[in-house]
Structures are given as C-alpha cells and as structure tokens.
Amino acid sequence: MSLGENRFLEEYEPGDYPSVALAVDLVVFAVVGSTLHVALVRRGEHPFEGDLALPGGFVGTEEDALGAAWRELEEETGLDLGAHRAHVEQLATFSSPKRDPRMRVVSVAHLALLATDGRTLPELNPGSDAASAHWYPVHAVLADEELAFDHRDILTTALERLAGRIEYTLTAAKLLPEEFALYQLRHVYEAVWNTAKLDAGNFTRKMTGALTDTGRKVTRSKGAPASVFTVKDEYLSPPMTRPTTGPER
Amino acid sequence: MSLGENRFLEEYEPGDYPSVALAVDLVVFAVVGSTLHVALVRRGEHPFEGDLALPGGFVGTEEDALGAAWRELEEETGLDLGAHRAHVEQLATFSSPKRDPRMRVVSVAHLALLATDGRTLPELNPGSDAASAHWYPVHAVLADEELAFDHRDILTTALERLAGRIEYTLTAAKLLPEEFALYQLRHVYEAVWNTAKLDAGNFTRKMTGALTDTGRKVTRSKGAPASVFTVKDEYLSPPMTRPTTGPER
DNA sequence: GAAATAGTGTCTCTGAGACAGTATCAG
DNA sequence: CTGATACTGTCTCAGAGACACTATTTC
Numbered sequence: 001m002s003l004g005e006n007r008f009l010e011e012y013e014p015g016d017y018p019s020v021a022l023a024v025d026l027v028v029f030a031v032v033g034s035t036l037h038v039a040l041v042r043r044g045e046h047p048f049e050g051d052l053a054l055p056g057g058f059v060g061t062e063e064d065a066l067g068a069a070w071r072e073l074e075e076e077t078g079l080d081l082g083a084h085r086a087h088v089e090q091l092a093t094f095s096s097p098k099r100d101p102r103m104r105v106v107s108v109a110h111l112a113l114l115a116t117d118g119r120t121l122p123e124l125n126p127g128s129d130a131a132s133a134h135w136y137p138v139h140a141v142l143a144d145e146e147l148a149f150d151h152r153d154i155l156t157t158a159l160e161r162l163a164g165r166i167e168y169t170l171t172a173a174k175l176l177p178e179e180f181a182l183y184q185l186r187h188v189y190e191a192v193w194n195t196a197k198l199d200a201g202n203f204t205r206k207m208t209g210a211l212t213d214t215g216r217k218v219t220r221s222k223g224a225p226a227s228v229f230t231v232k233d234e235y236l237s238p239p240m241t242r243p244t245t246g247p248e249r
Numbered sequence: 250m251s252l253g254e255n256r257f258l259e260e261y262e263p264g265d266y267p268s269v270a271l272a273v274d275l276v277v278f279a280v281v282g283s284t285l286h287v288a289l290v291r292r293g294e295h296p297f298e299g300d301l302a303l304p305g306g307f308v309g310t311e312e313d314a315l316g317a318a319w320r321e322l323e324e325e326t327g328l329d330l331g332a333h334r335a336h337v338e339q340l341a342t343f344s345s346p347k348r349d350p351r352m353r354v355v356s357v358a359h360l361a362l363l364a365t366d367g368r369t370l371p372e373l374n375p376g377s378d379a380a381s382a383h384w385y386p387v388h389a390v391l392a393d394e395e396l397a398f399d400h401r402d403i404l405t406t407a408l409e410r411l412a413g414r415i416e417y418t419l420t421a422a423k424l425l426p427e428e429f430a431l432y433q434l435r436h437v438y439e440a441v442w443n444t445a446k447l448d449a450g451n452f453t454r455k456m457t458g459a460l461t462d463t464g465r466k467v468t469r470s471k472g473a474p475a476s477v478f479t480v481k482d483e484y485l486s487p488p489m490t491r492p493t494t495g496p497e498r
Numbered sequence: 499g500a501a502a503t504a505g506t507g508t509c510t511c512t513g514a515g516a517c518a519g520t521a522t523c524a525g
Numbered sequence: 526c527t528g529a530t531a532c533t534g535t536c537t538c539a540g541a542g543a544c545a546c547t548a549t550t551t552c
Contacts, residue, residue, distance in 0.1 A: 018307040022269045022344070022355055058267040061353070065344040093342040093357050095271070095314040104310070106271055106355075108342050182531080202515060204532060223530025224522040238513075239488065431504080451542060453505060472503025473549040487540075500552085507546075512539105519534070525527090 020095075023107040024069045025056035025151070027091065027158035028077065030114040030135065031175045032121050036191040038141065038155065039077055039124060039133040047101050048148030052141065054155070055133050056107065066090060069110040077133050078125030085115035087174040091158055099150050109154045111161060113174040118184045139194050163192050168239035170210055173231045181218055181226035182207060189240075197243050210236055269344075272356040273318045274305035274400070276340065276407035277326065279363040279384065280424045281370050285440040287390065287404065288326055288373060288382040296350050297397030301390065303404070304382050305356065315339060318359040326382050327374030334364035336423040340407055348399045358403045360410060362423040367433045388443050412441050417488035419459055422480045430467055430475035431456060438489075446492050459485055 028039040040052040055076035059068040069088050074081050091109040099105065114122050126132035138159060141147075147155065166172040172188040173180065186203050190196055210233040217225035277288040289301040304325035308317040318337050323330050340358040348354065363371050375381035387408060390396075396404065415421040421437040422429065435452050439445055459482040466474035 018271055018309060019268045020271045020308075022267055022271075059269075059344065060267060062346055064346060065342060065355075090341060092339060093314060095308065095357065097311055097313060106314075108344065199515070199517085200530085201517085201532065201534095206514080208532095219523060220530075222524060222528075224532075226531060238490065241487065241514080448542070448544085449503085450505065450507095450544085455541080457505095468550065469503075471501075471551055473505075475504060490541080501550100502552105503550075504548080505546105506548100508544090510541100510543085512541080514537100514539080516537085517535090519532105521531080521533095523528105523530080 020104045020106045022059040022065070023056055023105050024059060024065055024072055025054045025094075025107045025109045025154055026069060026073055026076065026112055027054060027109065027155055028073065028112040028114060028133075029138070029158070029162065029175065030116050030121050031118060031188050031191045032116060033118065034187045034190040034196065036138045036159075036194075037121060037135040038138045040136050040141070041076075041133050043148055048146075051146045051148040052136065052151075053148035054109075054151045059108075065108040066110070069108075069112070073112055077122075079114070079122060084122050085174070085178065087113040087171075091154070091161060094150055094154060096150065107154075109157070111158050113162075113171070115175060115177055117177060118187055159192075163242065166192060166240070167242060168236050170231050170234055170236065179214060179216075179228050179230055181228055183220075183226055185229075193242055195243055206236075206240060209233075269353050269355045271308040271314070272305055272354050273308060273314055273321055274303045274343075274356045274358045274403055275318060275322055275325065275361050276303060276358065276404055277322065277361040277363060277382075278387070278407070278411065278424065279365050279370050280367060280437050280440045281365060282367065283436045283439040283445070285387045285408075285443075286370060286384040287387045289385050289390070290325075290382050292397055297395075300395045300397040301385065301400075302397035303358075303400045308357075314357040315359070318357075318361070322361055326371075328363070328371060333371050334423070334427065336362040336420075340403070340410060343399055343403060345399065356403075358406070360407050362411075362420070364424060364426055366426060367436055408441075412491065415441060415489070416491055417485050419480050419483055419485065428463060428465075428477050428479055430477055432469075432475055434478075442491055444492055455485075455489060458482075 030037050039055060041055055043049055043051050043053050055072065057068065057072040057076065059065055063071070066088065073079060073086065073088065089111050091111045093106065093108045095106045097104055116122060121135045124133045124135065142155065162171070166189060172185060172192065175188050176184050182204050183200070185207060186198055186200060190198055210231070211229040212232040214228045214230060216228045218228055219225040279286050288304060290304055292298055292300050292302050304321065306317065306321040306325065308314055312320070315337065322328060322335065322337065338360050340360045342355065342357045344355045346353055365371060370384045373382045373384065387404070391404065411420070415438060421434060421441065424437050425433050431453050432449070434456060435447055435449060439447055459480070460478040461481040463477045463479060465477045467477055468474040
C-alpha cells in the first residue's frame with residue numbers, strides 16, 4: 001500500500017489501525033577529563049525497577065521528534081540551555097512491538113552533546129519530575145550496569161555513532177566551548193574512543209588544518225601555554241583513523 | 250517526563266494523547282550500467298497529484314519498522330524476494346507534524362538495495378495495488394522532478410547515506426550478485442557517486458584486498474576476461490575517498 | 499592485425515606514526 | 526634550577542593517483 005493513496009482509511013479495521021505512542025529517548029553525552037559521561041535515570045518503578053534508563057518523553061501533537069528532544073533535554077535534565085552549548089541530532093528509531101511491556105511505544109532516539117570545559121560536568125537540576133538524571137561514565141556503565149528496556153542498544157548505537165563520526169568530522173568540538181585548546185579536543189577523542197594512545201604532536205598537526213588559531217593562549221597548571229582555536233572546517237580530510245591495537249584504558 | 254515512569258497515562262488528556270500513524274517509506278535502489286535507479290510511484294490522487302512518490306505503507310501492530318519495510322518492499326514492488334538479493338536498513342525518521350496534510354503520519358524511511366547483474370533492472374510487478382512502481386534514474390529525478398510530501402528530503406538523505414557508506418564499507422556489493430567482477434563493482438561506485446573518473450587499475454588494487462578471488466573468469470563482449478570475486482571483508486581500510494573535483498557526468 | 503579490456507608495474511606525492519628536539523610555563 | 530607541557534622537525538613507511546605497459550580476449 002502506498003502513502004500515495006488514501007487507503008489507510010479504507011483498508012484498516014479499527015482495532016488493526018496502526019496507531020502508536022511516539023516518544024524520544026535521549027543519549028546525552030558530556031566529557032570531563034578523558035572520560036565520556038552519559039545522563040541516566042535510576043528507575044524506581046516497575047518495569048525494570050532499579051535499572052538505569054535514558055531520559056525521554058513523548059512527542060507532542062504540534063512538534064516533531066527533534067523539537068521534542070530539545071524540549072525533553074531541558075525538562076528532564078533541568079539544564080539551562082541558554083548557558084550551555086548543545087548539539088542534538090537524530091540517532092535511530094526503535095520500534096520493536098515489545099520494547100515496552102506496557103504498551104506500544106516507538107522511540108526516536110537522539111544524540112545530544114553538551115559542551116563542557118572538560119573540568120566540570122553540567123549541573124543536572126531536578127526538573128519538575130521526581131526522578132532526576134545523574135552523570136555516569138559510559139564505558140563503565142556498558143561494562144557493569146543493567147539498562148532498562150532496549151536502552152543498552154540505544155546507548156551502544158549512540159556511542160558507535162559518535163566514535164565513527166569524529167573520525168571524519170569535528171563533531172568532537174561540540175563537546176567543548178566554542179574556543180578550546182588542542183589538549184581539550186584530544187581528551188574528547190580519548191574519552192570517546194576509550195584510548196590513551198593519541199600522540200599529542202601528531203594530533204596537533206592533523207587538527208590544525210581544520211581549525212582557526214585565535215592567537216590567544218591559555219596555560220594549564222603546568223607546562224607551556226597552549227593556543228586557543230575555533231573550528232574552521234566541519235570535515236576532516238583525510239579522516240582521522242581510530243587506533244585499533246594497543247591498550248585500552 | 251521519563252519513560253522510566255508510568256506518567257503518560259496520567260499526564261496526557263485524551264485529545265492531547267500523542268498517538269500517531271506509523272509508516273515506512275522505501276528508497277529502493279538498483280544499478281544498471283553506471284546509472285543509479287530508484288523505484289518511484291507516480292501519484293494519481295490528491296495531494297501532490299502527478300508528482301513522484303516513494304513507495305511505502307503502514308507498520309502493523311505485530312511488526313517493527315524493519316519488518317514492515319521488508320513486507321512493503323515485496324507488496325509494493327511485486328518483487329520476488331526469493332529471486333533477488335536485497336538489503337534493507339533503517340535510514341531516518343521523518344516526523345514533521347505537517348508532512349502529510351491529511352493526518353499525522355510519522356515515517357521511518359528505509360534504504361533498500363537490490364542486487365542486479367548491472368544489465369537489467371529487476372522487474373517491478375504491479376502488486377495488488379493499482380499504482381505500481383517504476384524505475385527512474387536518481388540523479389535525473391533529483392534534478393528535474395517534483396517529489397511528493399518530503400520525499401525529496403528522504404531521497405537525498407538516502408543517496409548521501411549510500412554515497413558515504415561505500416567509502417568505508419563494501420555496501421556497494423549489495424547492489425550486485427554474490428559473485429561479481431571488478432568492473433561491475435566499479436560501475437556501482439560510478440553510479441552512486443555520479444562520476445566517471447575512477448581509474449580501473451587503482452580501483453582493482455584498492456578493492457582486491459577486501460575480496461576473495463573465486464579463481465573463475467568472465468568475459469565481456471570485448472577485452473580480456475575478468476576475475477570473479479566475492480566479498481571477504483565488510484569494511485575497507487583505509488577508506489576509499491570519493492573524487493571531489495573533476496567533471497561530473 | 500586492430501580495438502578493447504583486465505590487471506600489474508612504476509613513479510610521485512601526501513600524510514600517518516614514531517619519536518626526538520626545542521620553547522615556554524610553574525614552582 | 527627541574528619538571529611538565531606545547532608544538533615542530535625529521536625520518537620512515539603505507540598508500541593514493543597518474544599513467545605506462547603487458548596480456549588476453551573479440552572481431
């Protein structure tokens with residue numbers, strides 16, 4: 001049957017009519033140090049009581065999924081989006097009929113990247129809801145924790161998407177302020193790829209071609225001052241290859 | 250509001266309840282010669298009467314979106330999926346409230362790749378439906394034709410996905426029989442990238458590392474016989490870079 | 499033989515990776 | 526001063542791209 005025709009009113013019996021609840025789930029990432037964190041909610045109710053779950057909510061009648069994702073990002077995390085740079089994009093849609101045992105809920109998962117200075121995570125204020133989100137280290141959660149519903153699939157998909165995306169784009173900079181030093185960007189790559197073997201010198205050479213040097217410098221607690229850059233090109237060409245071998249942290 | 254809680258039964262008023270019709274749209278690609286084709290339906294009814302549209306249909310109550318996409322692929326195109334290799338994957342979800350002027354329809358778009366020998370397109374048998382699909386050259390359609398609903402966005406997204414994907418995977422081989430010669434694979438790349446400047450020798454060297462030589466040969470009408478290969482590795486490393494400059498056909 | 503095609507050889511150039519070397523900061 | 530860090534220099538090696546060349550087919 002084609003959407004091109006107006007058949008759905010004729011062909012479907014009332015009980016068979018394919019109507020679903022449409023939700024969004026959010027995978028909210030932020031980096032501190034060289035560790036990638038994700039915002040999760042500890043469930044207090046059946047089903048999956050005690051497990052960790054992604055924040056999310058329903059799509060309203062007057063908004064699309066991306067709009068709902070932005071709204072829920074603010075509502076669920078209590079974030080002041082005026083104060084934090086954020087990037088939201090669609091990830092994938094999860095539509096297994098039994099993914100929520102209570103009723104049919106189709107969820108459009110979204111990937112949200114929050115900018116941090118790499119030293120403190122954005123404060124997650126409990127919104128109007130009781131269950132508030134907290135930050136958890138992503139790789140540890142995937143190794144140790146039970147996740148509600150199909151949220152492990154969603155989180156894995158999000159992590160793979162991000163890990164792949166930063167190979168050929170500067171999406172990693174979405175996790176940093178508009179102006180940043182190269183060691184901050186390097187820490188983001190190390191956090192997402194869960195590796196520590198990125199050579200600082202080669203990283204600098206590779207990245208500077210796609211960045212603009214502001215001319216200013218910042219100094220960490222020790223060592224020489226680092227230049228401050230902004231993103232010039234959204235794409236890296238040729239791509240950066242993820243280290244395959246070597247010790248994972 | 251979190252999916253972690255059972256709020257949706259309490260918080261939503263009946264009229265406000267976020268219930269949508271869930272559909273799939275299909276972008277079905279196949280290659281003949283060095284031209285990428287897509288299966289489209291010419292609309293005979295309002296709205297968008299006379300425009301081209303993607304085939305699609307609704308998701309049933311007992312299936313997920315991918316299952317619906319496979320079912321609709323068979324129903325809408327009348328294809329005998331036992332006789333054609335096919336690959337279907339989720340593309341993206343389109344959820345703008347006004348994308349269908351008649352009612353709210355959220356569509357999970359899927360990318361479907363049909364295997365051909367590169368000489369003839371799979372026959373599209375009119376199914377039970379009146380409006381049957383036909384093959385159209387993709388790049389010409391995008392240049393010249395009006396597309397119904399947001400189907401231009403969907404088709405563009407599909408083409409970009411495929412064009413990017415074949416840079417670092419052997420997804421292009423999904424558009425060919427299980428065994429194929431390198432000139433066939435090269436034609437697929439040229440079709441998707443809409444280019445003619447792929448050097449045959451370098452292409453051979455690049456690809457053979459990820460392929461298995463069956464030892465057999467095939468001969469075209471002219472020239473030396475070509476070896477027959479199968480896919481060994483799903484991933485190309487390092488990736489193949491798409492030619493940016495140069496004359497497009 | 500002529501034309502077309504498959505596949506290899508070869509050369510150049512870009513860029514990744516390893517790692518040394520230099521400059522600049524804090525204490 | 527020492528230690529830490531930022532960045533550049535340098536060398537090697539893999540691989541992309543251009544293109545010549547050979548081998549094998551049809552006509």
